[in-house]
Amino acid sequence: MAPILKVEDINVYYGSIHAVKGVSFEVNEGEIVTLIGANGAGKSTTLNTISGLLHSKTGSITFMDEHLSRFPCHKIVSKGLAMVPEGRRIFLQMTVQENLEMGAFTQGKAGIDADLDHVFSLFPRLEERRRQVAGTLSGGEQQMLAMGRALMSHPKLLMLDEPSMGLAPILVEQIFEIIQELHKAGTTILLVEQNAQAALSVADRGYVLETGRIVTSGTGHELLESPAIKKAYLGG
Amino acid sequence: MTFLNFLISGISLGSIYAIIALGYTMVYGIAKMLNFAHGDVIMVGAYICFYAVSRFSLPPLAGVVLAMLVCTVLGMLVERLAYKPLRAAPSLAVLITAIGVSYFLQNTALLLWSSNPKVFPSVVGNGKIEMFGGQLTISHVTIVTIAACVIIMLALTWFTGNTRMGKAMRACSEDKGAAQLMGINVNATISMTFAIGSGLAAIAGVLLCSAYPTLVPTTGSMPGIKAFTAAVFGGIGSIPGALLGGLLLGVIEIFAKAYISTQLSDAVVFAVLIVVLLVKPAGLLGKQIHEKV
Ligand SMILES: Nc1ncnc2c1ncn2[C@@H]1O[C@H](COP(=O)(O)OP(=O)(O)O)[C@@H](O)[C@H]1O
Numbered sequence: 001m002a003p004i005l006k007v008e009d010i011n012v013y014y015g016s017i018h019a020v021k022g023v024s025f026e027v028n029e030g031e032i033v034t035l036i037g038a039n040g041a042g043k044s045t046t047l048n049t050i051s052g053l054l055h056s057k058t059g060s061i062t063f064m065d066e067h068l069s070r071f072p073c074h075k076i077v078s079k080g081l082a083m084v085p086e087g088r089r090i091f092l093q094m095t096v097q098e099n100l101e102m103g104a105f106t107q108g109k110a111g112i113d114a115d116l117d118h119v120f121s122l123f124p125r126l127e128e129r130r131r132q133v134a135g136t137l138s139g140g141e142q143q144m145l146a147m148g149r150a151l152m153s154h155p156k157l158l159m160l161d162e163p164s165m166g167l168a169p170i171l172v173e174q175i176f177e178i179i180q181e182l183h184k185a186g187t188t189i190l191l192v193e194q195n196a197q198a199a200l201s202v203a204d205r206g207y208v209l210e211t212g213r214i215v216t217s218g219t220g221h222e223l224l225e226s227p228a229i230k231k232a233y234l235g236g
Numbered sequence: 237m238t239f240l241n242f243l244i245s246g247i248s249l250g251s252i253y254a255i256i257a258l259g260y261t262m263v264y265g266i267a268k269m270l271n272f273a274h275g276d277v278i279m280v281g282a283y284i285c286f287y288a289v290s291r292f293s294l295p296p297l298a299g300v301v302l303a304m305l306v307c308t309v310l311g312m313l314v315e316r317l318a319y320k321p322l323r324a325a326p327s328l329a330v331l332i333t334a335i336g337v338s339y340f341l342q343n344t345a346l347l348l349w350s351s352n353p354k355v356f357p358s359v360v361g362n363g364k365i366e367m368f369g370g371q372l373t374i375s376h377v378t379i380v381t382i383a384a385c386v387i388i389m390l391a392l393t394w395f396t397g398n399t400r401m402g403k404a405m406r407a408c409s410e411d412k413g414a415a416q417l418m419g420i421n422v423n424a425t426i427s428m429t430f431a432i433g434s435g436l437a438a439i440a441g442v443l444l445c446s447a448y449p450t451l452v453p454t455t456g457s458m459p460g461i462k463a464f465t466a467a468v469f470g471g472i473g474s475i476p477g478a479l480l481g482g483l484l485l486g487v488i489e490i491f492a493k494a495y496i497s498t499q500l501s502d503a504v505v506f507a508v509l510i511v512v513l514l515v516k517p518a519g520l521l522g523k524q525i526h527e528k529v
């Protein structure tokens with residue numbers, strides 16, 4: 001198991017706010033790795049830095065043996081790295097199908113129909129609403145669309161930022177089932193969650209972020225059983 | 237019959253406003269900035285066409301194409317040199333820069349072409365069609381202007397709905413970060429938007445000066461402000477909004493001139509704008525989107 005993604009000593013600032021402080025971790029091919037931590041710990045900042053929306057002052061990010069900092073943000077997705085951002089950020093004025101096509105922006109036209117079919121088999125609800133404007137979808141459907149859109153680029157590594165945020169428990173369960181399904185099909189996953197219980201139970205490994213620093217790491221099982229983690233993130 | 241004459245001149249003037257308003261609205265939609273120099277690009281386009289046709293005796297169509305090329309390059313250059321370095325700056329700084337660019341273009345025009353008014357030769361001649369025994373007259377310029385507006389609107393609607401670049405523009409106008417995550421080059425898309433808007437400004441400049449033939453370095457500023465108003469009126473960021481806003485503004489302006497007072501026509505136009513914005517703050521076709529949880 002070689003690391004597909006290696007993050008080494010990144011420091012990210014918003015002006016004078018030091019949001020991510022010397023974070024290092026890696027994701028091995030075929031794993032589900034989770035970053036957990038309280039609101040404001042720096043999870044989204046970390047993901048946004050990996051995907052090129054933000055930049056680190058130090059260190060390096062290596063994805064499949066390439067240094068990502070050499071590339072502008074819009075070149076990252078064609079390397080096989082896709083992100084489902086926090087708050088979904090689908091294109092609300094476009095239709096479901098147009099959103100999915102935007103996800104395939106860097107792909108040739110040839111495979112699009114097969115890719116759409118693949119996404120629709122994972123999310124049948126999206127197929128029923130394919131001509132509907134995305135802004136009219138429910139929250140859960142929007143999350144499915146955001147995930148489907150990311151999958152259209154055939155990612156080797158899929159990064160998900162709080163996919164369960166604001167969803168009813170039944171939908172959360174459904175989203176986690178899909179994550180496991182994608183994992184079984186060979187996609188490596190980096191999952192950011194506040195819902196630590198759910199995230200750790202599907203993850204091979206996890207890292208705990210606190211105010212911009214990684215304070216603990218271990219296998220999903222170890223973290224679930226750790227008394228300190230239980231106390232801080234799993235409600236006792 | 238005079239009513240019909242006024243209506244047609246209103247639609248014709250409104251078509252020019254609509255073409256200019258497209259430039260404002262597209263740039264606003266994608267770069268989220270008001271390019272106040274847009275009106276002056278119109279003036280540059282008109283001068284280029286004027287010199288090409290009157291001094292170098294090029295055929296009018298070649299003059300228009302040349303004006304479009306020059307304005308396209310000018311628009312991209314202005315974006316690259318003046319606005320791109322301010323991508324992360326507060327919007328007030330960008331606005332002030334845009335006003336600066338506007339003065340820069342006007343003064344450069346003054347230096348190059350002097351303040352002496354040029355009499356612009358109509359690119360489609362001065363012919364007209366008379367109907368109902370001369371009661372209704374429609375000039376060729378009017379017909380070409382309205383036709384140009386319709387063609388441009390249809391072409392742009394098709395472009396944004398069906399082409400890769402057009403869809404990239406729509407994505408950028410909604411969420412630049414998400415667009416980059418899709419692999420869209422946002423800088424290239426913004427540059428393309430300025431190119432299209434400025435190319436259209438050249439067409440508007442030629443049509444404007446064909447209908448109102450006095451060309452001076454400040455020719456673009458009043459139509460620029462009116463077209464900006466039209467864009468806000470219709471809902472800034474919306475392409476059909478630019479059309480609707482432009483046409484309404486043109487018709488209201490001509491009717492106000494005809495039936496109320498020539499001096500007060502602009503006041504009437506802006507009063508209508510204020511009323512519309514009070515009732516519909518996002519403009520007639522502007523969308524207010526609410527996020528879902
Ligand atoms: N756009 C921003 N401007 C300034 N500070 C920010 C911005 N986004 C996040 N922060 C700050 O950076 C820290 C980390 O935020 P974030 O990465 O969003 O945390 P998380 O995703 O773990 O909730 C927080 O202290 C937050 O207030």
Ligand SMILES: [Mg+2]
Binds near residue numbers: 040086
């Ligand atoms: Mg977050």
